[in-house]
Amino acid sequence: DTTVxxxxxxxxxxxxxxxxAAAGIVLAHATGDGTWxxxxxxxxxxxxxxxxxxLGRSNAELLTGRPLPPAERAAIRSELLATDxxxxxxxxxxxxxxxxxxxxxxxxxxxxxSTAAQIEWACERAERRIRDRFPRVTRVYLDxxxxxxxxxxxxxxxxxxxxxx
Numbered sequence: 330d331t332t333v334x335x336x337x338x339x340x341x342x343x344x345x346x347x348x349x350a351a352a353g354i355v356l357a358h359a360t361g362d363g364t365w366x367x368x369x370x371x372x373x374x375x376x377x378x379x380x381x382x383x384l385g386r387s388n389a390e391l392l393t394g395r396p397l398p399p400a401e402r403a404a405i406r407s408e409l410l411a412t413d414x415x416x417x418x419x420x421x422x423x424x425x426x427x428x429x430x431x432x433x434x435x436x437x438x439x440x441x442x443s444t445a446a447q448i449e450w451a452c453e454r455a456e457r458r459i460r461d462r463f464p465r466v467t468r469v470y471l472d473x474x475x476x477x478x479x480x481x482x483x484x485x486x487x488x489x490x491x492x493x494x
């Protein structure tokens with residue numbers, strides 16, 4: 330949990346900073362040389378820079394978003410493919426939105442013989458299966474999309490946006 334990590338690092342840095350400041354003052358007073366106070370101040374500054382770097386690095390992925398790990402993405406794709414009426418998963422996008430929160434969006438090619446009601450219920454079942462198996466997935470968006478062969482016959486890009494997934 331990033332919150333706990335931040336509190337521990339910040340509080341530890343505060344205590345270490347107090348020790349460094351006290352050491353600098355004691356050494357400056359004992360030696361009569363104010364350089365020790367300056368050295369302690371520089372060390373406190375370096376400590377704060379290090380803590381900021383560690384926390385920034387661990388939280389940067391959450392701030393910018395990242396996909397779920399490959400094994401989880403593969404398992405989600407398998408769950409979607411195991412759903413009745415699904416022919417293919419054309420595109421799968423996952424996004425971590427927080428420590429316990431992720432989004433899944435997928436373009437799904439359903440069997441051509443499936444009715445609208447069957448597709449709706451297949452989407453509901455797929456969403457339920459994904460949320461049951463992956464509790465941190467809080468949002469699931471499924472887009473029924475014609476398959477690549479159908480898109481080519483219609484003169485459309487197989488991927489919908491001109492690029493590959």
